[in-house]
Each structure stands twice: as C-alpha cells, then as structure tokens.
Amino acid sequence: MVSIFLIVQGVCGLVVVLVYITVAVANCNPINPTFLLQLNGNVVKCIFVVTYWLLTFSIAWFAIGHIWIFRKTNVSSKGQFCETNVSTVSIIILLYGYILGIWYIGFSIWNNASILRWLQNIIQQRLKHNLISSFLFSNEKQLILVPSVAFRHRSNNSTNPSDDWMLYAQGWFFEENRIRAKFIKSIISPFVDNIDKKRISYFTGSGKKHKSLCIDGLTYEMCTKTDAHGLIKKQFQVSNNDIKQLRIPGGKYGKIEYSVTALKQNMKTKGEIFLCDDNGISIISDIDDTIKITGVTSIRSVLRNTFAGTFHAVAGMSERYRHYESYYNATFHYLTASPDQLYPFLREFLDREQFPLGSYHMRHFSWFDINFFQFFLSKSFIKQKASILNMFIQETYSRKFILFGDIFQKDPEIYADIYRKYPERILKIFIRVSQLNEPNRLNKVFQQIPKSKWDVFVDGFDLPEHFF
Numbered sequence: 191m192v193s194i195f196l197i198v199q200g201v202c203g204l205v206v207v208l209v210y211i212t213v214a215v216a217n218c219n220p221i222n223p224t225f226l227l228q229l230n231g232n233v234v235k236c237i238f239v240v241t242y243w244l245l246t247f248s249i250a251w252f253a254i255g256h257i258w259i260f261r262k263t264n265v266s267s268k269g270q271f272c273e274t275n276v277s278t279v280s281i282i283i284l285l286y287g288y289i290l291g292i293w294y295i296g297f298s299i300w301n302n303a304s305i306l307r308w309l310q311n312i313i314q315q316r317l318k319h320n321l322i323s324s325f326l327f328s329n330e331k332q333l334i335l336v337p338s339v340a341f342r343h344r345s346n347n348s349t350n351p352s353d354d355w356m357l358y359a360q361g362w363f364f365e366e367n368r369i370r371a372k373f374i375k376s377i378i379s380p381f382v383d384n385i386d387k388k389r390i391s392y393f394t395g396s397g398k399k400h401k402s403l404c405i406d407g408l409t410y411e412m413c414t415k416t417d418a419h420g421l422i423k424k425q426f427q428v429s430n431n432d433i434k435q436l437r438i439p440g441g442k443y444g445k446i447e448y449s450v451t452a453l454k455q456n457m458k459t460k461g462e463i464f465l466c467d468d469n470g471i472s473i474i475s476d477i478d479d480t481i482k483i484t485g486v487t488s489i490r491s492v493l494r495n496t497f498a499g500t501f502h503a504v505a506g507m508s509e510r511y512r513h514y515e516s517y518y519n520a521t522f523h524y525l526t527a528s529p530d531q532l533y534p535f536l537r538e539f540l541d542r543e544q545f546p547l548g549s550y551h552m553r554h555f556s557w558f559d560i561n562f563f564q565f566f567l568s569k570s571f572i573k574q575k576a577s578i579l580n581m582f583i584q585e586t587y588s589r590k591f592i593l594f595g596d597i598f599q600k601d602p603e604i605y606a607d608i609y610r611k612y613p614e615r616i617l618k619i620f621i622r623v624s625q626l627n628e629p630n631r632l633n634k635v636f637q638q639i640p641k642s643k644w645d646v647f648v649d650g651f652d653l654p655e656h657f658f
Contacts, residue, residue, distance in 0.1 A: 330365070330366045330391075331363070331364070331365045331366075331398065331455065331457065332362075332363070332364055332365075332366070332392075332395070333361065333362075333363045333403075333450065333452055333455075333457050333458075333459045334361050334362050334363075334364075334459070334530075334533065334534065335359070335360070335361040335422070335450060335459055335460065335461030335462075336360045336361050336362075336461075336530055336533050336550050336552065337461065337462040337463070337464065337547075337548065337549045337550050338357070338358045338359060338360045338461075338462075338463050338464070338549050338550075339358055339463060339464050339465075339466045339523065339549045339582075340355045340356060340357045340358065340428075340433075340446070340463050340464070340465050340466065341355065341356050341358075341466055341585035341586060342354075342355060342356070342467060342468055342585075342586075343355055343356045343427055344585075353429070353430040354427055354428065354429050354430060355427070355428050355429075355430065355433050355465070356425055356426070356427055356428075356585075357425065357426045357427075357428050357448075357463055358424075358425055358463070359405070359414070359422055359423075359424045359425075359426060359450075359461065359463070360421075360422055360423055360530075361421070361422040361450070361461065362397065362419075362420055362421055362422065362530060362531075362554070363397065363398040363401055363403070363416050363420045363422065363452060364392075364395035364396060364397050364398060364420045365395060365396050365398055366391045366394075366395050367391075367394050367395060367396050368391075370394040370396075371387070371390045371391050371394040374390060374393070374394050375387075375390050378493060378497060381490060381493055382493050382494055382497050382498050383498060384498045384499065385497050385498050386497060386498055386499075386535075388535075389496065389497050389498075389531075389532070389535060390497060392531040392532075392534070393496075393497075393529075393531050393555065395531075396420070397416065397417075397418070397419040397420020397421065398416060398420045399416055399417065399418045399419065399420055400415050400416060400417075400418075401415060401416045401420070401452060401453075401455065402414075402415055402452070402453040402454070403415070403416065403422060403450050403451065403452050403453065404450065404451050404453060405426065405448055405449070405450055406448070406449040406450070406451055406458075407432075407435065407436065407448065407449060408428065408432050409429070409431070409432055412426050412428075413453075419554060419556060421554055422450075433446060433465070436448055437465075444464060444465035444466075444467070444521065445462055445463065445464050445465065445547070446462070446463050446465065447460055447461070447462055448460070448461050448463065449461075462547075462549075463549075464521055464523070464547075464548060464549045465521075466521060466523075466582070466585070466586060466589065467586070467589070468586050468587040468588055468589060469587075469588055469589060470519065470520075470521065470589055470590075471518045471519070471520045471521070471589070471590050471591075471592065471617070472520060472521045472522070472523055472582065472586075472589060472590070472591050472592075473511070473514060473515075473520045473521070473522050473523070473591075473592045473594065474523045474525050474579065474582065474591055474592070474593050474594070475511070475522065475523070475524055475525065475593075475594040475595075476524075476525060476526055476527075476594060476595040476596060476601055477524055477526040477528060477536060478526060478527065478528060478596075478599075479504075479596040479598045479599075479622065480504070480507075480594055480595055480596045480601075480622050481503060481504050481507045481508070481511075481545065481594075482501050482502070482503060482504065482536075482539065483495075483501075483502045483503070483504060496532070501535070501536070501539040503539070503543045503545075504622065504649050504650065505649040505650060505651065506649045506650025506651040506652075506653075507545075507649065507650040508543045508544050508545045508650070509650060510650040510651075510653045511545055511546050511650075512544065512545075512546060513655065514592075515546040517655075517656070518657075520546075520592075521548065522545075522546045522547065522548030522549075523548050523549045523550075523551065523582070524536075524540075524548055524549065524550050524551065525551045525575060525578055525579070526550070526551070526552055527552075527553060527571035527574075527575070527599070528552055528553070529552060529553055529554060529555035530550075530552040530553065530554050530555075531554075531555060532552075533550060533552060536550070537550075551578045553571060553574060571599075571600075572600050572603070572604055575601075575604050576604055576607065576608065579591075579593075579604070579608045580608070580611075583608070583612050583615050588615075589615070590615060590616075590617045591615055591616055591617065592616075592617050592618045592619075592620070592657060593605045593608075593616065593618070593619045593620070594620045594622075595619075595620075595621055595622070596621065596622040596623075597621050597622065597623045597624070597631070597632070597646075598624075601621060602621050602631070602632055602635040602636070603635055605619045605621075605644075606619075606635050606636055606639060609639055609643065609644075610639070613643075616643070617643075617657055617658065618643060618644070618645070618657050618658075619636075619643060619644040619645075620644070620645055620646070620647055620653065621644065621645075621646050621647075622646070622647055622648065622649075623646045623647070623648060624648070625648070632644075632646065
C-alpha cells in the first residue's frame with residue numbers, strides 16, 4: 191500500500207511539474223538550438239527545463255517499458271513482478287522528486303543574492319584563512335558614479351528659478367560574482383574571442399541593495415540608499431554657495447566634482463555633475479553607431495562589441511564635437527541605450543578619442559530581468575530616451591538643443607516627436623546613415639518638419655562647421 195501511495199503521489203507531482211515545464215519551455219524555446227545565445231536571465235532555468243524534460247522522458251519510458259513487460263508476464267508471476275517493480279518505481283519517483291528539489295533550491299540560490307551571500311558567509315566562517323574560500327568568495331566591491339546633470343531648482347513648477355540647484359546623482363554599488371562570471375563566460379566564449387574579464391565581472395555583478403551613501407563636503411548632510419538593484423538614483427537640492435565650493439576652478443566646463451562615501455563599507459569615490467543652466471546650448475548625442483561603431487543590428491557584433499575588443503570611433507566625430515564645444519560653448523550629454531555596466535569602458539573610449547566631457551544617461555541591465563539581446567535590440571529604450579529629452583527641455587527655460595543620432599534604431603522617430611512638441615527649442619537634428627542616399631524613411635519620419643532643421647551624415651567630415 192505504501193508503494194502504491196508513493197506512486198500516486200509521485201504521479202500527481204509529475205503532472206504539476208509537466209505543466210510548469212510546458213509553460214517554461216514555451217518561454218525559453220529550447221527546441222531552437224540558438225536559445226543558449228539568448229543569454230537572458232532565465233538561461234539557467236532553461237537548462238533546468240531541458241534537464242527536467244530528459245528526466246521525465248526517461249521515467250515515462252521506464253514506466254511504459256515495465257507496463258509492456260507486465261502485460262507479457264504470466265499470470266502466476268505477476269504478483270512477484272508487482273512486488274519487485276512497484277518498489278523500484280517508487281524509489282525512482284522519490285529520487286526524481288529529490289532531483290527537482292535540488293534544482294529548484296539551486297536556482298533559487300542563484301537568483302537570490304541575499305541567500306547566496308548568507309551561504310557564502312557560513313562557508314567563509316568555516317573556512318577562515320582557507321585558500322579555496324579566498325578564491326571563491328573574496329569578491330571585490332565597487333562604487334561607480336556616472337556623470338550626471340544639475341538644473342536650476344524650481345518650486346511648484348515655476349518658470350522662475352531660484353539660486354539653488356537640483357543635482358541628479360546616479361551610480362551603482364555592486365559586488366563582483368566570480369561564479370556567475372565564469373558561468374557566463376563559458377557560455378559566450380564559443381562566439382567571442384579575447385573576452386574582457388573586467389566587462390564580464392561588471393555585467394554579472396550583484397547590486398548592494400539598501401546601502402547608505404552620503405555626499406561629502408556640503409554644509410549639511412545629504413544621504414540616500416541604494417535601491418533593490420544597488421542603483422543610486424537621487425535628486426538633491428543644493429545651494430548655490432555649495433555649488434561654488436564644489437565647482438572646478440578655472441575649468442572650461444560648468445562642472446562640479448563631489449565625493450560619495452558608502453557608510454560602514456570603508457569606500458569613497460568621486461563623481462561629476464554638469465551644470466545645465468536655463469540659457470545656452472546643449473548637444474545631446476547617442477553613442478552606439480553615432481560616434482562609436484557598434485553594429486547593434488547584429489547579435490554577434492553586439493556580443494563582440496560588448497564583451498571584447500577595442501571600441502572604435504566614427505571618423506571625424508571627436509574633432510567636430512570639440513569644434514562645437516569650443517565655438518558654441520556647448521555642454522554635451524551622451525544619451526544611449528547601452529547599459530550603465532559599460533560606463534567605465536565607454537568613458538575610457540571617449541577620453542581616448544578626445545570627445546568632450548559630458549553627462550551620461552544610460553539604462554541598467556539585470557541578468558534576471560530581461561533578455562540580453564532584447565535589451566539592445568528592442569524598442570524598450572524609446573520611452574526612456576524620450577523621457578530624458580523631455581526632462582532636459584522642461585528643466586531649462588530657454589536652453590537650445592542639437593540632437594545627434596543614427597538611423598539604425600529609433601533615433602529619427604524619437605527626435606522627430608520631440609521636435610514637434612518643442613520646435614522652438616530644437617535647433618537641429620543630425621542622423622547618421624550608412625549611405626547618403628537613404629532618404630525614404632527619413633523623409634517620411636520628418637514629414638512636415640522643415641528640411642533646414644534636419645540633415646544626415648556618414649561620418650564627422652559630412653557635418654557642417656556651424657549650425658546657423
């Protein structure tokens with residue numbers, strides 16, 4: 191009776207598992223051999239799903255085989271056959287349940303950084319001063335501040351600004367995850383040569399959530415906490431006197447430098463904020479395939495340009511941007527769909543190619559939130575880009591903007607929409623194309639927008655020296 195009860199219980203469990211697996215397989219699509227290339231947050235779950243299917247198929251095959259043998263067995267031997275094989279099937283189903291449980295616990299731990307850290311702490315306590323513990327769990331913590339902007343403070347949406355400023359601080363506090371980094375590297379290594387380990391470590395890092403951070407050097411304390419992903423997204427109202435203290439003396443940029451301390455972490459780092467006053471000219475530029483050759487329409491190119499190799503600039507762009515900066519005293523803002531995990535490497539690239547300094551406005555990528563390629567190729571960035579453009583225009587009263595983008599994604603549509611809303615604030619739109627004879631799509635996108643307000647280019651040498 192016990193064996194029969196166990197079999198019934200196991201079969202009911204298998205039905206539930208099979209329903210779950212069917213849904214998961216529909217999402218992960220492991221039948222397609224390229225699903226591993228998707229590198230999404232559920233890649234581990236997809237591997238588990240395939241394993242579940244193999245185990246389930248094996249048990250089903252075992253059961254069918256035994257039923258067939260049972261039907262062929264003599265009546266006198268059936269009692270002995272049942273007595274022997276019912277116990278065998280029960281044990282197999284129980285073992286299968288244990289395997290499912292282990293997989294589930296393993297995935298939960300993988301997907302829950304707090305559980306993983308708890309286990310790491312226990313192991314580290316047991317293996318104090320042990321070389322294996324040091325290798326596996328001595329993960330480096332990093333605090334990255336991404337250059338941002340400050341606007342004049344307005345109370346109650348008034349058009350009259352005060353002397354105070356609103357600082358937009360942004361960054362990421364994270365801890366490297368060596369085990370996850372090695373796993374991801376092993377998956378993409380067949381498709382990418384000379385993988386940059388540092389880039390992998392940034393992409394696979396675990397955010398330090400709810401950690402207290404404070405800005406140093408102000409007349410009164412300003413602190414915030416990281417969010418659930420370890421991100422810093424905070425607005426601070428700062429007096430003009432404090433801004434004067436933080437402003438870089440004698441510099442050509444309206445820029446301040448500030449320090450942030452991670453409390454109880456013994457960590458401090460510096461950040462930059464660019465002052466965006468009501469008057470003046472700002473150049474808002476995309477990065478990928480506008481000033482940097484990326485090839486975001488190709489999966490292999492995305493992998494190669496994300497995790498390996500040296501970034502290459504579009505010819506003539508840095509020279510032209512430096513000219514605009516000098517001639518118009520323009521402030522630069524780099525608005526890109528790239529993840530902020532790439533910021534240190536993009537900053538290194540822009541500095542090397544001598545692009546003007548400026549603020550960066552990026553997205554954050556999480557391995558367990560979204561498909562990797564959808565992150566780069568989907569239209570999800572459209573809303574974010576439009577939101578940031580609206581922020582610049584709404585937070586400045588009469589500042590003028592020049593927009594640079596490319597035809598390979600949705601920059602033309604985003605820029606055309608923003609021009610139609612604020613035609614008096616957008617001086618010019620420039621779209622990079624692969625050939626100068628690609629007018630059809632752009633003519634449709636920029637319909638009813640004066641041709642004098644937009645133009646195309648292939649490289650920096652096609653751009654004019656002056657806008658007006």
